[in-house]
Amino acid sequence: MLLPILLSFLISEAPAETAPPVKLVISADAVYSADGNLLEGGTVAIAGGKIAAVVPGGDGGEGALHVAAITPGLIDLSPRIHTGDYSVEEASEVRPGDLAAGSLDLFDKRWERLLESGVTTVMVGPAYENVIGGLSSVIKTGGKKRIEARTIAEGNALIGAFGGQAARGNSPVFGRPTTFFARRPTTRMGTEWAHRKAFYDTLAAMRDEERQFEGWEAMASVIEGERPFFVQAGATQDIRTACYLKEEFGLPSMVLDGAAEATREPEILKRAGAAVVLPPHAAQGRTAVDNAFMPWNTADELLELGVPVALSAHGSASANANLGMQAGYAMRGGLELDEALRAVTLTPAELAGVADRVGTIEVGKDADLVLWSGTPFAATSRVIGVVLDGEVVFSAK
């Protein structure tokens, strides 16, 4: 009871009439704010769904919730929770105008599991079955079961894919000419060709109204740097191709998703200035993205190169593969705790363009918190509570 009074005093610096009342106070032995600050013994106060105060002093007082550690809610840019076969429009390989978020099933149990594993924000886009699949959105994993209520950034990035996945399942026209499904590309080369043609056509559309096509504005916005081009590229040659494409068309911002082999050709990656989202660590190194090999020190090496790195669990909420464990595995590969934390909070928030809302524990940001039983990401710790927009949405027994 003492602390809320203290805290209300603290936040009374803000105009008193507009400040909402402190609703929740949580203290911890350690507050990891993910912006480089670690508060050993700290308290977070929440008001109006936002973080109202972060202050030293971790005893919390009587009646206050006290845990071992608090981190920001985790952010996964590649959760890969799609609606299945129908999440990609098959009429064309290039569907830049499609918005994927509308096709999500928010009643899917996996959202709840994801939330309970500590992931509070995700970026959702179409599956990587198309060369250019459409636009992604950034959404919260909990809250009202309406996509509008959960969305914090709509159409934040354009989604594309290099490599095998976009070419898979297609068959060339000369095989069965009558089938509706006969279409390109069927190879890596074809995928790259489709990318380059799409951007070429966009350049043409940008100068000539006659040549505009459905969704060209979305493509143009990538060329103009209004949104990042977020592409899957796992194998070395796909990463190289993506980097060359970025340079060729002067795309200001590109994020390589599933870039398992990102450290194979570091000079190209660095010169192109692309950021990286890594796939989940695999026991023998072979990832699900085109079977590309990812050594466990990849995140560490990329940070050393100065490449922004986010981690992903591809939507897994299981004890040995969730996003928290991915951070732990990256630590096994050499990352420090604060670097690992940043790779699942602030960095993905920045890459998705939502760092003003989520990603750190700072006054004014959304009150998305993960409460831990011990040191975050340790195998001996687990998520014991999750706060989303100031509400306790999960607490373990």
Next chain:
Amino acid sequence: MRLTKTQLILSGAFCASLFAAPADALSDKLVIEAGHIILHDAEDIEDGVIVVENGRIAAIGKADEVELPWDAVVVGGPDYTAAPGFVEALTSRGMDRANENLDVVPFLNVRDSIDPVNFYFEDAKRWGITTINVQQGTNTVVSGNGRIVKPTGVTVEEMTVRPNYGYMIAIDPKSGKSRATQRQALRNAFGDLRRELEDLVGTKRDEADTARREALAQGRDQDDQKSPGRAMTGSGWTVEGLELVDRSEIDEKLRPLLSMVEGRAYTFIYCGAPMDVQPAIDFARDNGLAERATLVLDDSCWKAADAIKASGMSVILDSDLMHVETDPVTEEETETFVPKVFADKGIPFALQSANSSTNSLWFQAAVCVANGMTRDQALAAVTTSPAMIIGLEKEVGKLAPGMAANVLLLSGDPLDITTKVHKAIIDGAVIYDHTQDTRNRHLLEGEAPRGATAAETEEVEEPSKTDDDADDEETGDEPAEGESGDEPGDEPGDEHQEHEEK
């Protein structure tokens, strides 16, 4: 002939991997130094040493209190933590095929199926598993004979810790069977044994009777009536008069079953659902197996924990530690952390690794701590408890004088995610050295394995910033100005195709 440096390194690494650090193996004495030694039943030792002689731990204690043999090889150092090697209570990995087609095959032996160069054994070393109970898979009625091995050696014999050890019996139906036929098959197996033994005894009695009458009729003393066999023992059922039968006369396919009924063989009884548990306990008790039987449980079987507690049997848990049950109507999920149920009820249990890498035994133990068990409980479930379950509690599972010298030298705490096995020692021989583990360095440090060349990244061609090769059949236009206007430092367009050939 001059050897190149590479050849020397290669041959050295080859020897090291094949013969597991020959220098250490040749000496019968080894001193293991560690900044921290983990004991189970006593306070951990800081700055300690473990003295190994003839493959066993001779002494253990603080560095300044233990007398060190002058001629011992010394490994370790103050930066390392020494811990007992992990014990895998049960696995079917490392076998060529885990399951035999036939139902009742106790006359088969996993010896013929264990592959010493299977990747599982290599991984076991890497993750500190030093004792492994290999049994046939659970898709069986009565399995072939199992074996306890260590993950080192180039032949099964070299690997063997205990030969001809244990059988898997499944209450859960084998694929293609219903629970009813599975249990009938199991009853038949032991019923056949009983009938066969009774027939043998009956025949012997008849023969003896004839011989006695013959002797009586001929007016001579009967020949010395010494029983060729020994009486049947067993807590379940016995056949009276089995001492009349020479054991070698019993069908060799049935003899393993007899050893189970007489309580001489270890058995692992697999329950695939809570409903299997009580029948498994009854089956074990009725046939005299209970004393040496361990229940192998599916994760749902925690629901039958009270029946298990009452039976006094120990259990081996499924590698899936969190049991999730979905309500069929509301779809609400209820999670139960299985090991805690058994820990709270005081039922002895061991954990299995789900796979040899990320879900290895250390990880399973760490997950136990994350879910509210004590560190001691968690560590015991992968060391002392499995050792007890496989009957090797005086041999492996903890560090104490007289025990086999199965010691891990770790870079840190065994349950820490960043900890690596620096050296693994089995029976006093260093069988794993992190610095020699090329595969692991490839995985963890991205170091290219021998023979592979690093990707050529020194000379990178600047790709063209123009895009006029996009003008294929569909777009025949010349690119307009402004397309490449955003980028600085345009290159001449004739270089643009080079990157595609790389």
